[in-house]
Every structure is written in structure tokens, then in C-alpha cells.
Amino acid sequence: MGEKILMKGNEALAEGAIRAGCRFFAGYPITPQNEVPEYMSWRLPDSGGTFIQAESEVAAINMIYGAAATGIRAMTSSSSPGISLKQEGISYCAGADLPFFYANVVRGGPGLGNIAAAQGDYNQSTRGGGHGDYRVFVMAPNSVDEMANFPKRCYEVAEKYRVPSMVLADGILGQMMEPVEFAFEPVDPAKLAPKDWELGVNNGRAKRVVKSYDLREGELEKLNVKRMARYKKIEQDEVLFEAKQCGDADLVIVAYGTSSRIAASAMKMARDKGMKVGLFRPITLWPFPKKALADLAAKAKKFLVVEMSMGQFVDDVRLAVCGKVEVDLYARPAGIPSGEEVFAVVEKTYRGIAAASKPAAKGQKQAARRGRPKGSKNKAAKKPVKRGRPAKPGKGGRR
Amino acid sequence: MGEKILMKGNEALAEGAIRAGCRFFAGYPITPQNEVPEYMSWRLPDSGGTFIQAESEVAAINMIYGAAATGIRAMTSSSSPGISLKQEGISYCAGADLPFFYANVVRGGPGLGNIAAAQGDYNQSTRGGGHGDYRVFVMAPNSVDEMANFPKRCYEVAEKYRVPSMVLADGILGQMMEPVEFAFEPVDPAKLAPKDWELGVNNGRAKRVVKSYDLREGELEKLNVKRMARYKKIEQDEVLFEAKQCGDADLVIVAYGTSSRIAASAMKMARDKGMKVGLFRPITLWPFPKKALADLAAKAKKFLVVEMSMGQFVDDVRLAVCGKVEVDLYARPAGIPSGEEVFAVVEKTYRGIAAASKPAAKGQKQAARRGRPKGSKNKAAKKPVKRGRPAKPGKGGRR
Amino acid sequence: MPEIKVNETLCKGCELCTTACPQKCIVMSEKFSITGYYPAKLGKADCCTGCGLCSQICPDLAIEVYK
Amino acid sequence: MPEIKVNETLCKGCELCTTACPQKCIVMSEKFSITGYYPAKLGKADCCTGCGLCSQICPDLAIEVYK
Amino acid sequence: MQLINKRTTGLVDVPLRYCPGCGHGIVHRLVGECLDELKIRERTVGVAPVGCAVFADEYFNCDMIQGPHGRGPAIATGIKRSKPDCVVFSYQGDGDLASIGMAETIHSAARSENITIIFINNAIYGMTGGQMAPTTLMGQKATTCPRGRDPKANGYPIRVCELLKSLDGAYYLERTAVNTAANVIKTKKAIKKAFQNQLDCKGFSLVEVLSMCPTNWGTTPLEGLKFVSEKMMPMYPLGVFKAPEAPAAPAQEGGAK
Amino acid sequence: MQLINKRTTGLVDVPLRYCPGCGHGIVHRLVGECLDELKIRERTVGVAPVGCAVFADEYFNCDMIQGPHGRGPAIATGIKRSKPDCVVFSYQGDGDLASIGMAETIHSAARSENITIIFINNAIYGMTGGQMAPTTLMGQKATTCPRGRDPKANGYPIRVCELLKSLDGAYYLERTAVNTAANVIKTKKAIKKAFQNQLDCKGFSLVEVLSMCPTNWGTTPLEGLKFVSEKMMPMYPLGVFKAPEAPAAPAQEGGAK
Amino acid sequence: MYQGIRISGFGGQGVISAGILLAQAGLLEGKHVSWFPAYGAEMRGGTANCSVVIASDEVSSPVVSRPDTVIVMNEPSLAKFEPLVRPGGLLIVNSSLVNSKPQRTDITVVAVPCNKIAEEVGTTKIANMVALGAFAGATGAVSVEGITKALSKVFKRAKPEMLEMNAKALQRGAAAAK
Amino acid sequence: MYQGIRISGFGGQGVISAGILLAQAGLLEGKHVSWFPAYGAEMRGGTANCSVVIASDEVSSPVVSRPDTVIVMNEPSLAKFEPLVRPGGLLIVNSSLVNSKPQRTDITVVAVPCNKIAEEVGTTKIANMVALGAFAGATGAVSVEGITKALSKVFKRAKPEMLEMNAKALQRGAAAAK
């Protein structure tokens, strides 16, 4: 802690996971996340942990399935195509209620695509690319500092609710170097309480079973309903977001991860030109900050979604505001816009807002405003969230 | 053609694919779709085609990738966990613009789950469980007759737009027997025009390359943008749905596949009790019948979504109506409701509609009504669609 | 003298034990159990040597051998 | 007499050819090409037998052999 | 008069849901007895496959995990590396281990993971209803080769022990059968050895057991015994395929950089 | 005076983007020449891997397809079975073929698919920057085993030809190298044979080529040649591992039902 | 008209094909029909059962959870399916193999010694036909003739004498149920 | 204050580490900084380049598409990166290895014989340091001292005499740019 050190995103992610107590990593090389396994390959053994280069992503996620079942903090990482191969395993982990952490350092898709940064895996991450009803706790860092500090939060939420957790990054966040400050004391795995479900040496206790199936009629649904109740709780308690200058904003840019950095510079340009433009950044993509966005929708004249994909993220924004405000989309499928390009769209959109023409019924807005939990307003408006510190309660726009 | 024959859903699907010109099948056994590969294993060779039991679902989808690249009508099928394993390959097919057809005979999930019917793979099917920006043309039959007749339509759309296509079925549709009538003359593959992109013996012509990547800066995005234009076209021209007694309905049940059958019986019970209840069934899940639903939203007092999942399908319904009407959800995650159970919910919801309390602004409704393409009204209202006949133009609620 | 007891709720009437018995003293009963199988049983009382080979091949742990 | 011509835009200066030449008559130039490599070239004019072995091992199809 | 074959505590005391004459039950019992006799039941974690033996998580009286089809060796790797004090075994069928799980099988052997694998070769996909397995014999009928396996269309059967033999990391490989009482007893010896190897940190051990699936062979249980000896054994000879005295041969050194 | 080594028409006339001293370029040329000499270029479909040779789809002057990492044999199977008149080859690296693609490799061999596989063994993951491959040697350093490969942590290298040998479906297996002109010439013979086998419908043929990756070995191109002969060959001996005269041995007959 | 039927017995008692025959018969008589088997791991242990619906209207769910009629061919099936019968519904019991007596008083119970009758006709293998006959006789949802026609459709390659025998079994069953 | 820099040359010319040093120096001087490499398959063919941002404000995108300053260490890089320089921006050229002349007239061009100077200092290996010195001298975005401090941070295990030599190279570069 203390001094800021210059680190590469992928290495910060790996170091952050180890400091968060990760002692088992299995993965398979793929650009642009290779520095994660490479870093783990020497750092983990030196920390008394295990690193395995699996024969494939499928093998890697199944090693994680086994390791996580012993209660150890396990991690895997990959990039888009490799994450697709892990979907069956992720679904099994979710179905067996095994907490673990993984990272997708997204590249351009579909297919082999390219190795540049992209955001085309949003739906896969937030809606389960795997089969069946399940959710993954998804955090979207937009700095190397957050790459370093989010893994800890992911493990905490994952273990609290027994769900998979992930960091959704991209080639820029993985490859870039930035100053990093680890905002927490390293976790000593030995000090973590053993789980009452973990497999291992059972001196005399009843046998334990980790599984994701139940063939008895009606039983599987009961399991799923139980799990959905936990999901509800996560949606209530674990939302994180950042709102910059949204208080007086007529136009709110909504973006996450790398595109939120670029959008931020566009917002500055706009503010410099005196336009009332704000930026809303979901930090958790699931749970999605629905409430906070709905509240903003009641005040802003327009939303502009900026995403490095063809229009995936925008669905969640539209579901959140549900017609209360018009939501425009600037989509760049596997493209990385410049601040100038985004600003051009922002300016055009802003000019387009005819002061009066605000859609949706007053009635609804009232309802929405009434529905807003206290405190959220000044969070959304005044107090800009300090990034990368979700671990510290009270900050990070927690709900 | 002509006489109705009693067939099992999985066999009707396989026979339907062969009659639609399928001459290559690669798959791997999994309940509840085993009758598909089993049927193919003798029927395809007898039709001059190739059947391969692949070593895994991953191998199967990659055999399809190779076969489809030669221009042959290729097919694979599986059930939930197996489909998860195919996600990388499906993304590659989409990225390489290879048309092919596959079926997911969904079972309970997540994980190994169970082998009963479920609808938990909705998001995976409609939003790309694989990585990157891509779409799959998704048809949701709700009878064995549609299992038999949809593959042809899937191949036609897939080849017209060079996209993957699928039938999203479930354990009930795959295992049940019902009367079937093949509504088309068998397709002779020899009579299909060769594709100008297919690989093979090139007597002298320029070499062809099938690939899904472009590492040159900016090029991949251009490819994706081109593809998105085709997706737009599909959304305009290839939507299919069925509307039953929605004309005067205060409450519209929205359901697809098996749950739409069950919902239909609930609707009958309600109508018998004099309640104004209708049923809207999307036949294509992507493209989703947004317009038709938005139009209904302007007239109905409430929507009730019935799905055998925890609330996936409902997102598309809400995105379509975008606040114009309240959308309730009856979710059964890996559960199969009885007609009585659904009716109970329908009745409760119906009683709950206080005649006056209709949300959303008049303005919007007007707009929506004005926005409604001619003809769609009586389609949605009067003319109940004849099921399983999308091949016949004019019918099937085509847009 | 040595004998075997066949648990009728476990036995599935597969007859594997009959092939394993050197004394050929296992026979199948004529009436099926509630589980719907025709269970094995000791034929003549005095032929069993308690060698236990039948229980070695029994897939359902249905045979208890006494000696 | 036999000779080789090295295509400077293809040659990457890997020197593999030098090991393949029985006559040891391939040397590397001192000044790099625009591609940034020091290309190979024939040392003495009269030593090449045109055996073609250098072109066998050249990874970049950079050597033309004349005989 | 006393009971000389007390039921093993290695199995939970419930009826097995396998078909009459199925080999799984026999092997279950043998594994259970080995856990007892080696006194390792309380520190053993078993991996159940996807296959008829999916229910093994219910039957074996130790900690169990059931995971994705074919990935047992990867799951076992994750467990063993995380908790080395545990004894870890993976119980798999031929479709599970030799078809979809082939890569995981070979690489866990190549890594010489210190685990024990029980491989049930019944030349068929049991649970899913009799489809062709990689071990299905030439000419044998299955629901996905209804006219009998034909090399042109379906390829050749895979001999798993012979295949793994060339791997330096594979420490112990034996093929046995459960079609006779004598073979059952030999099988138990092999399984016990495979667990002992793990206790001795010898690395990867695999026992392939030729086993009956009368249901999907379309035979009676008794005919099933014959099928094993007359059809399977000629293609899959019994015996020890690998059992070095020393730990797995250290491979050729060679360090660049 | 005339040109005695006209550039093969089997390769497109563009510069190769491989590193200086990389073996891929040599093997590319040999494949191209075989397509020429066997006059099959116009009916050949090649499968490019994911790996440094991903660009092969650009270089080979025939129809090409590039697919998912490691699945070349499955893709080739789909093509060959759909268009039997085509000559189909899959060009793969060691990570591609022996790690993630292991199951596809073994099963395409077991099925005796009538395809040709060119397998470039450079004991490293080239494209991704020097991670450990299944073929990385004991003690060899890689970015994911920075202190050298250690059997305890990383397991043992896999000898692919030796591994495939036991499969009845594998018709032709040979290991060669491109570290000397003489070996290059032998390699071409092997590749030509592997294509000829396909023309003769003999089934699965694979040529494993020991190849240089100076960039990720951290050597000069010249040291790279030495690395092949001194480090790799002792572990991966050259030679023909399988080449029966008759078509692949028909396996044991055995038909239930 | 709506008839939801559940047929259950040991594997090998032909309950699956019996169900298909019913559906086929219904189809031939112009009804809407569906058939749905218990499948997969449920098979293990050797009991089989299936659902059949014969109706004048479109069939909603082919899974019959509250059957109008249940046909139990063996002992274990009685315990499992008797409770599901709709009040006022019908329970057909193969009294040859089922010893215990049904408990319900709110349903009609028809006991038919299917195996015995089948044996008299020729072979116990066709006990399932006797049961179908009983169903036709007791409900009239389909006719014995309908099922007989269905036989030749479903078993295309069956020998005439076999069809002969099946037909007789059907008639004997129908008679027994009246 | 905002400086977007692009550094390009052959692999082995140390452009990657030069970029890291710049970022580290900026960090030590209390600036917001980012570094971003061209990675992956782009490496093939042996040219390397990276982006560095040194700013008083938070850095938005680390990818510098319109650099304020470009440092080209070899011939091919000139062609590729000269066009990207922002009008009014700076182009530092390693004249030892770059023969052709820059075309742009709307930018400042500083030609420094980095290899030559480096050789004089001790070894051509540190030509990249000469270039960095030139950058510091020409822009003042970071100081030569800052880069010198950064050296010991980034190359923790470097021998003093080596750091010595690097420092000298930096100064010579700065001087050459003035």
C-alpha cells in the first residue's frame, strides 16, 4: 500500500487476485491476457499457491471447478474465444453454487476477430453465455488501479452468495500501464474461515457432495428458486456505479470500462464548451444500477450510450429507464472511438435536445422520483465516486 | 405430404432437416435430443449424406464449420450443456458468415441440471452465448409439426443472409409424438445454386478464404458494421409471430414454445369464464416481434409473460413495449407449469386490472398506433396464424 | 453349515451369481419380488461351501455369505 | 558460372543459408536493407556450384539459384 | 456361522439404481472396499462422471463431486493440487473418458497428476441409451451405428491403455474385467494398487475395467458375461500395460534461454 | 544460366511475415511445392491454425479456411466428408494440435479420416509469445515456466507420433526436421507421401516437423538450428513411426444385438 | 372431449408401444392426439410409463399430470399412479400382476387379468393389448377397431397372424371391461 | 498540460522500455501517466511501438492516435508515424538510421543521430536514451533528472556504471535537441 507503482493491467489483476487470497490459478494462453498466467506462473508458487497451464480453456475451468470445491480461492482468466469455451463450466459452477473468480480481457469478435480492445462480450457476461438460469457477479474496471483492486471484492461477493464472479476488462486495460495503489492489506488465506460445504479431509463428519443436478421431479426448480432469492439480494446490496456531473446534466452519457474513460474526455470537452453533460458509469454490470439510472432518467433530457459493441449494453440501460427518457446509442462494434469522435456525437445529440420536448409521462417520473431511495440522489449527483475502492464501505456508490 | 403421420419431435426435426436439403450432420449424444443423431445415423447415409458422431460437441461444431464452408447444408444438434460447448464455434461461424442450422433441445439448467423440458437457454440463444457481436436466427416451434417444418425456413434465412440459424426446442417438443404434415416438397441439394463463397475444387478460379479474423487496424469493425446491416434487414423482413384472440384482449399472455401451448389452454379457460384474454406467441425469437408487441401494448391493459425460466424472455418483451404497458412475469425456472397453474395466475392478474388504470402517456400510444404498419392489426387481432407454415408466404404473420 | 442369504429387495435377478458358484447351488425363484425381479436363492441347503465367489460378482451387494 | 541472387526485400538476414552452403560462399552484407535486416549475398563470384542447398533452407524464398 | 462379507462402509447403504447385471455395481463395491482396507475413506474425494455412474456421488461414502461430462481428470487435478492430503479418484465411462474427455485424460497423464482413475469400458454409451462409444467394437450395433460399426463411417475402436502407454507421465496402467469372480478379484487388486500408488506419490494411475452393459448391448446379463470374454477381450487384452519401479522416467533435458 | 528454383505457385507471391529464421516459412514452401508437383493445387483446401501460421490462409495459393484454435482436424473432417474430391490438409502448431486440439487429433486419427496433417513442433507457443507447449522440453524456459519446465509442476513433454502409433486408424506417421538442407529435403519427401496417401485413400497421415522458433527460444536463428539437433532430436527422434503397406488394420469384429 | 391417459409398467410390458397405439388410433379417428414418454435416467430400474392425450381440441401440454385414466400393468406402478387419477376418473389394473387393492373411492376401478387373458389368447407378451381393449371398452375414447387399424400402421412389418392375435386380445380386453 | 507520445523502432532498439521510462518519470514528477504497447501479432516482422501519455489531468484513452510528439528510431517507422503527428506537433528522428527526410511542414522536426551519440557515450544499445533526452530537452514535459530517477526505479538491478552511462546519454540527447 501507500506509494503508487506503475503496473501493467494484466499484472495488476494477477497481483490483486493473489493479494485477495487467490492460491489456485489454471488458465490457457491467449492474447491480450497472457501476462496474467505468465505472472501467476512464478508469483503463485512463490506465494505457496498452485499455477497450472491447462491443456485448454475447457480443462482450465474444470480445474477451477474442482479447486473451488475445496474452498480455495481459485481463478482463471482468458479472452473472448477462450471464455466462450468456458461457458459450460461456468454454468456448472453456478449450478453447484461454487464461488470463484475469473477475468475476461475482451478482444474483438466474433470468431478469431482481432486482438484489440472491444466490449462485444457484454451479453455473454451479464446474461450467462452458458445454459440455464444463472447469474455472474460482473465488475467492469476502467483503470489499472481498479484491475488491481476489484478481484478482492469479487471474491467477497462470490463467497458471500456462492456465485461466480468476474472482471470484464479489455485489451487496453490489460495491456496498458498506469499507477496502481493496492487499497487493502493482503489477505492471508489461512485466516479465512473454512466453508461448511468445502470438500476435503473429513475426519468423521458426514460426507459432502458438490453437484449441479437433481433429476427428481420438481427438485431442480426448487434449487433454482432458492438461488434466485440470493440473486435478488445481490441486486439490492451489491450495486456499484459512478456518476460524474450528472446533477445538472441534460445529457447523460452512459458507458462502462474503457469506453467510459473515452466518454469522460468527451464530457470534459462538452463541459468546457458549457454543455450540461454528465457521465454515468456502471461499475457492476450485474447487478446493474437500475434504480440509479431510473432516478437520473427522471431528471435528464436524454441518455447517450457509448459502447464498443453493436448495441448490447444499451439494452440494460433501456430496461432500467423503461421509456422514461430517450436513450440514444453510439455503437462501435469492435472499434475504439477517440475522445473527439465521441465528443462529436455528444455535441450533435446535445444540440438536438429541444429544451421542452421531454418524452414519457409526468406521472411516471413522479413515481420514479418517489421510488428513489434517500441518499442516492446526492450520490448520483454530487459525490463523484472514488474509483477502485468498492472495498471501502460508504464509497463506490454502494447500495 | 398430405397425410398426417405420428412422429416424435426429434425425429420430425431430423426428417425435416433432411427434406430441407441437409446432407451433413455431426453431433454428440445427449438427452433429450438423442433421437436426432440416432435418426440421422441411418437416414442420412440412405439419402447420400454424411453422419458423424463427433468425439464431442466442440468437435461437432467445428466439423460443421468445415462442412458449411463447402456450401453443403449442414446441421448439428444438442441440448443445453452441449450447446454451451459449441458457443466458440457458433461465434466463428457467425464471424465467417457461414450459414448452417442447429437445434437446442433444451433441458433444465444450469450445470447438469436435469433432463426435463425447460426454457433457460433463451438469452444464450437470442443474445449470443458466444463472444463478440453476432446474432443467430432463432425459431421457437411449439408443436412437432413445427419441428418438422421449421428447419427448411432456417436454412433459407441462414443462406439468404449468411448467418447461423437455430430451432430452440425443449425436452417436451423433442420427446413427444404428434401428427405431422410436411408442408413442402423435399429439397434436392443438387438443385441448389452453388455459393460464390464455398470452398472446394477450384478449376482455375481465384482462391477463396473462409475466416473470421482481420488483424488490420479498423478492418474488423468494418466487417461487423456490414454484418449489422444484414441483421437490420432480418429484423425488418423475417419476423414471425402468432396472435390468438388479442383483438379485444385486456390481458395478453406472451409466451413461446412449450409454455405457449400451456398458456393457450389457460387462455381458453379464461375465455370460457368470459375474461378478455389473448395470447401472443413470438415464433422467431430473434428477430423479435417488437413492432407487433408495441402495437398490442397500445391497446391491451396488461401483458403477462409466461416462461419456463427465471425471467429471460421477459426482457425482450419489456424492451419491445418500453413502458407502454405493464408487463407481469410468471417465471418457472426449470419448471413445467400446468394449464391450471397458469390459469390461476391469469385470473389473478386479470382481476387485478382496474379498468381505468392504464399506464403510459396517451401521446406515446398514439405514436405507437400511428407507427403500426397496415395489416398488422388484423393479423394481430383477427387472423390467427396457421402454425408451422412460415414457408407459405402471406401466412405465419410474416412481416 | 455354510450358507448364503439373498436380500430380495436388492437382488435384481441377473443370475450372475449362478455362473460364479463352483457348486452350482444357486437357483432363481419362480415368483418375482415387489421390485419385479425373480431373485436368486440357495438351491439345496447343504451344497454351499461359503467360498463367497457369488458375492464377488453380485453387482448389487445382495448376497450375504455365512460360514 | 552458377550463382545465386538474394531478394533483399524478402531476405531477413537469418543466416541459415550460410550454414547450408557446402562452399561456404554466402556472406552477410554490412548495411541493412530498408526492411531493417542485413541481407545475405554471394561472397566470391566464382565459388557457387548452383547446388541449391541454400535455397532449400531459406525460410523466406529469398534465394534464386542460377545454373 | 458368521457373516464373512460384511457390506463395505465405502458405499452408502442404499440400493444401486443400475440395471440388472450391470458391471458398475461390482466396481463400485471394489472401490468401496479399497477405501475401507486402505483406511482412506475419510480423506478421499471422488469425482463422479456424466454417465450411468453419475449417481456415484450418492453411492460412494466419501466426499464426492459431480462435474461436466468427460472432465473428471481436470476436476481431480484441481482438487488434488488444492488439497494434496486428499486421496482423489475419478470414476469414468468410456464415452466420458475416451471420447469427449480424451484431451483431459491424456494431459492429466502427461502431467503425471497424482490421482487414480477408474475407467469403465463397456463399449457403449449406457446412460444416453446405447450410442456408439470410442470403444465400440467393429461390427457391434449401437443406436448411432444401427447397422454395426463400420471403419469407413465410424472409425476404429480406441485402446486406452495402449494409447496412454507412450506418455512418460503415465505411471500405472492396467486392464482388467469383471465378467468372472476371478477377474473381479484381480480387478480389486489393480484398483488397490492404483490407490496405493497415489499414497506413494507415484503419479498417474489408471485401471481400465471391461464391464457389462446388458441393457444397451441388447443381451441378457448372462450373455453379457460372454460378450466381455468373447468379443471385448480379443480387442482389449487384459494385463498390466505400465508399472515402472522407478518414478516416471525423467524426460530429456533441454534448456534454451 | 537459368533459374533452377522457380518460386512455387503453391504459395501466393507475397513476403512471409514470420520472424527471421522461423521454420514455418520452410515448411510452407515444401507444402506449396508438393501441391504443384502432385498437380492438386486447384482441388486442395487447406486449414490454417490459430498460431503464428494463422496467416497461412493468406500464403497458400489454394482455397483456405481458418478456424478455432486446435480444431483443424475436425474442420478438415467436415470438408473432406462433404467434398471427397478435394484434397484437404490441416497445418497446425504444437499448442494447437497437441494441447487444446488433442482430442480432435486423436479422434480424427482413430476415425482414419482421409486427410493430411502438417504438424509444426517448435516446442513453444510462438504466436502468443513463448508460453510452454506440451512439447516444451524438460528444463526449457518459457514465459509460463520461467524457471524451466519441471515435471512436478508442468508434467512431461508429449511425443505425438509415439502417442498416435497405437491407433488402428493412423495410417502414416513420420517425424522430420528442417534444421539442415538435408532434413528439409527429407521433410518434403514425407509431406509428399502424406498427400499421396490421401490421393490413394489410405486414411490419416501426419508429418511432424521439428521446427525453429528463435524468437521465443531466445536464440539467434543459427543457435536455433543447434537447438533442434541438440535439444529436440534426443527427445523427438526422427523417423517413420507408422506406414503399413495394407490399409489400416481392420479391428476385431464383435457384434452384439 | 378430452382424455388424458397415463400407462405404466415394467420395461418389456410394452407400455410405450401401447401408448403409441392409442395415440395413432385417436389420430385415425380424427382426434387431436399427443404421446409423451418418461425418458432418460428415469428408465434405470426398469419401470416405464407414458402419457397419451386424445381430445377434440388442440392438445396443450402432452404431460398428463392429472390423468382421466391410468393403466397400471404392475405392482410398483399402482403406488405411483393411483394418487394422480382425477376424481371421478378411471383406474385400469392388471390384476394378474398387481396384488394390492387400490385405495381410492372417488374413482372407478376396473380390474382386468391382462396376463391371464393374454396367455389364453396366445402369449403374455400381448397383455398390453388386453389392457388397451379394456380402456376402449370402458371409455369409448377410441374404438377397438380404431386400435386394430392403428396396429397395422404402427407395426408395418408385423405378420398377419400376429395382428390377428393382437386384435383378439383387444376384443377380450374390451369385453372384460364391460 | 497534455503530452501524447508515440515511440517506434525495431524490436531490440528499446522503444518499449523507453516508453515505460517516460511514464515512470512523469509519475515521479506527479503527473497522470499511461503507457500502452502495440502487442501481439503486430510484433511479427520486428517493429515495435508504444504510446505514452503524460498529463496534468486524468488520462482518458492511453491509445495515442494523434500524438503531440513522435519519436522514430528507424526508417520504416518514419513512413508509418509521421502522418499521425498533430499539426504543430514534434517529430524526433533518429538520423543515424533514418535516411529519408520528413515531408510535413506543419510540425517541428528534430533530427538527432541517436546511434552515433550513443556509440560515443559507450554503446549503440542506449540510442533510445539519447532519444528520450532529446524529448526532455525539446518539450520539457519531463526533466532529464526525472528520467534518470526513473531509470533506477525501472531497472532495479542495473549496475551503477550502466545507469551512469544512461544518464550521460540522456544529457547528450537533451543537449542535441536544444
Ligand SMILES: Cc1ncc(C[n+]2csc(CCOP(=O)(O)OP(=O)(O)O)c2C)c(N)n1
Ligand atoms: C457436454 C455433455 N455432452 C453430452 C452429455 C450426454 N451424456 C450423458 S452420459 C453420456 C455418455 C455416457 O457413456 P459412458 O461415458 O460410456 O458411460 P456409461 O453410461 O456407459 O457408463 C453422454 C453423452 C452430457 N451430459 N454433457
Ligand SMILES: Cc1ncc(C[n+]2csc(CCOP(=O)(O)OP(=O)(O)O)c2C)c(N)n1
Ligand atoms: C480458444 C483459443 N485459445 C487460445 C488462443 C490463443 N492462442 C493463439 S495461438 C496459440 C498457440 C500457438 O502455439 P502453437 O500452436 O504451437 O503455434 P506456433 O505459434 O508455435 O506456430 C494460442 C494459445 C486462441 N486464439 N483461441
Ligand code: SF4
Ligand atoms: S458362497 Fe460359494 S458355494 Fe456358496 S453359493 Fe456362493 S458361490 Fe456357491
Ligand code: SF4
Ligand atoms: S448376482 Fe446378485 S443381483 Fe444378480 S441374481 Fe445373484 S444375487 Fe441377485
Ligand code: SF4
Ligand atoms: S536464409 Fe534466406 S532469409 Fe535467411 S539470410 Fe539467407 S537468404 Fe536471407
Ligand code: SF4
Ligand atoms: S547454390 Fe549451393 S553453392 Fe551456391 S550458394 Fe547456394 S548453397 Fe552455396
Ligand code: SF4
Ligand atoms: S445402461 Fe448399461 S451401464 Fe447403464 S446401468 Fe444399465 S447396464 Fe449399466
Ligand code: SF4
Ligand atoms: S514467433 Fe516463432 S514460430 Fe512464430 S513466427 Fe516467430 S519464430 Fe516463427
Ligand SMILES: [Mg+2]
Ligand atoms: Mg460406456
Ligand SMILES: [Mg+2]
Ligand atoms: Mg508451437
